Amino acid sequence: MNRRGEPFYSYGSYLKDKYGDKVYRIGVDTGFSCPNRGKNRLKPGCTYCDEMGSRAPYLGDEQTLKKQVENAMAFLKRRYHARMYILYMQAFSNTFASVKRLKEIYDYALSLAPFKEFIVSTRPDCIDGEKVDLLSSYMKTGIDVWVELGLQSSHEKTLKLINRGHGLKSFERAFSKVKERGIKVAIHIIFGLPGENREDIMDTIKYIAKMKPDGIKIHNLHIPFDTVLYMETKMGEITQLSDLRHASYTVEALRRIPPQTIVMRITTDTLKGKLALPKSFMGKADFYSLVRKTMMEKGLNQGDMYREDF
Numbered sequence: 001m002n003r004r005g006e007p008f009y010s011y012g013s014y015l016k017d018k019y020g021d022k023v024y025r026i027g028v029d030t031g032f033s034c035p036n037r038g039k040n041r042l043k044p045g046c047t048y049c050d051e052m053g054s055r056a057p058y059l060g061d062e063q064t065l066k067k068q069v070e071n072a073m074a075f076l077k078r079r080y081h082a083r084m085y086i087l088y089m090q091a092f093s094n095t096f097a098s099v100k101r102l103k104e105i106y107d108y109a110l111s112l113a114p115f116k117e118f119i120v121s122t123r124p125d126c127i128d129g130e131k132v133d134l135l136s137s138y139m140k141t142g143i144d145v146w147v148e149l150g151l152q153s154s155h156e157k158t159l160k161l162i163n164r165g166h167g168l169k170s171f172e173r174a175f176s177k178v179k180e181r182g183i184k185v186a187i188h189i190i191f192g193l194p195g196e197n198r199e200d201i202m203d204t205i206k207y208i209a210k211m212k213p214d215g216i217k218i219h220n221l222h223i224p225f226d227t228v229l230y231m232e233t234k235m236g237e238i239t240q241l242s243d244l245r246h247a248s249y250t251v252e253a254l255r256r257i258p259p260q261t262i263v264m265r266i267t268t269d270t271l272k273g274k275l276a277l278p279k280s281f282m283g284k285a286d287f288y289s290l291v292r293k294t295m296m297e298k299g300l301n302q303g304d305m306y307r308e309d310f
Contacts, residue, residue: 259303
């Protein structure tokens with residue numbers, strides 16, 4: 001167990017250890033698109049991704065960056081008495097622009113509040129040396145910088161099937177470039193992708209574990225209505241992981257990753273009105289409790305199956 005007596009190192013524990021109090025993320029949409037969609041964000045991208053592009057549901061129709069931050073801070077202060085914040089560029093691919101344009105947007109966004117950390121979510125094929133240099137420059141201001149890289153699967157066949165538009169080599173290059181600059185890296189993966197079974201999923205976990213990422217986000221596959229994957233589902237069958245099966249895979253995955261890797265997420269959030277599948281899945285808090293309880297009762301811990309050489 002970690003020093004808080006928990007079976008895995010949660011993101012909340014990490015922030016509490018580092019800052020001595022709760023820190024709240026403010027997810028924003030800065031208007032970026034992604035390589036799969038080009039300039040038109042409404043074009044199809046990855047088969048599981050809808051027109052929201054992981055845009056935080058609470059943003060509603062708000063477009064201006066300043067208003068997004070102001071509204072989020074007001075809500076967090078009113079609801080949770082929040083005092084510390086993280087700027088989270090969440091929607092679409094937040095390095096998909098020229099370095100000049102990125103600097104303008106990053107500088108402006110970071111000026112809107114005294115953020116403790118800066119998180120940029122993006123794709124491996126949107127990372128190069130100049131962009132990493134820009135991101136690392138913000139560390140000189142005293143804030144932690146994170147890059148969240150979407151991988152989803154370590155299987156080339158799956159990446160092609162879900163139209164990721166990049167392969168493992170691209171991911172490995174991006175991961176190395178970011179880590180070389182001392183920037184923290186979190187990796188996104190999805191359990192339950194078409195054609196993948198337990199062995200395939202654990203192969204992805206082993207692949208990631210070797211890299212010793214700073215953080216990991218585990219998602220159960222969500223299929224929104226307005227996606228290519230939903231249309232494919234209507235013409236055939238995709239076996240959906242139940243909440244109990246996803247919990248079982250999550251526990252096994254946590255045991256295989258390094259104990260120091262921060263577990264930032266273990267389920268997916270999608271607005272109910274947009275979610276086609278799964279039709280039934282326990283709530284986020286209940287799922288976290290189930291995973292924690294399962295591990296505690298069985299004496300299991302994050303990293304207890306991790307091996308440097310596997």
